[in-house]
Amino acid sequence: MTGGTRYALATFDDTSLGPVVDLDEPRELVDRQLRPSVVASRDRRVTHAIALRIFDEGKVGLGWWSTLESSWPNVTLFAERASPLLGLVDTPEPLSVRHPSVQAAAAAIGVLLG
Secondary structure (H helix, E strand, O other): OEOOEOOEEOOEEOOOOOOOEEOOOHHHHHHOOOOHHHHOOOOHHHHHHHHHHHHHOOOOEEEEEOOOOOOOEEEEEOHHHHHHHOEEOOOOEEOOOOOHHHHHHHHHOOOOOO
């Protein structure tokens, strides 16, 4: 728990979701006149504008690569559209620094947890 916030790991059934816009697909970038360096920006004004354009198209979400590790996909879902299509598979697992998934993620990016 951080500042009263509880974190949990949840698994969802996303089979009803349908495709998200794949910004790792070169054709998608060309069609949208986007460069990879723009999509990977840490400037939230830039990435928010990209997401808003995709939201305005009526899409359910978008995906791209992680700036921490390019083989890790990131997916942003628009809650208004995605939430009704997602089903919780199992009871969420409370997360802490001792949780194996947190330990594995920290080790992968070189963060030492006390």
